[in-house]
Amino acid sequence: MTRLPHQPQAGETLADEAYDLLLWADQLTTEELGWLMGLAGRTFGPQFLAEALAEDKITAETVADLIGDVWSSAEFPDRHHDRDTWRWMFDTAGFTVDGKRAPRPTEPMTLYRGSVPERRDEDEVVVDTRGLEIREVVR
Structure with missing residues (x-):
């Protein structure tokens, strides 16, 4: 990405400047x-990732590299995008281990999900449960 000479406007934030650069870029590396x-x-991670993906500015590998941190770092990621948008991004990323694409497991895995009590019943995690054995652990 070649930097665009940018003249900040009164009241413009770093997020505004970053978004302008995102829109300006033809392609972006991870x-x-x-x-x-x-x-x-x-x-702003969810918005930037979805925008870059929708505009074909990034590769599926970039989505795989970033989506875990974007999901984990956003305040209530389910409030940034609807479920279909998150599913689309996670489907694009494919199965990952530590941000890198990996073959899907061939054996059942244990999946743990933590939550504060008041949000316990909300469906925050986007998971393909085919082949998973789901058990609830309450402490």
């Missing part, structure tokens, strides 16, 4: 999109 999201702040 590092470039990560930098823009860092400039904007963690709560």
Whole structure:
């Protein structure tokens, strides 16, 4: 990404500047999109990732590299996008381990989900449960 000479306007935030650069770029590497999201702040990650993906500015590998941190860092990620948008992004990323694409497990896995009591019954986690054995652990 070549930097665009940018003249900040009165009242413009770093998030505004980062979004302008996102819109201006033809293509973005993982590092470039990560930098823009860092400039904007963690709560803008979902918007930036979806925008870059929708506009074909990033590869599926970039989505795989970033989506875990974007989901985990956003305040209530389910409030940034509807479930279909998150499913689309997670489907694009494919199965990942530590941000890298990996083959799907062939054996059942144990999946733990933590939540504060008042949000316990909300469906916050987007998980393909085919092949998973789901058990509730209450402490």
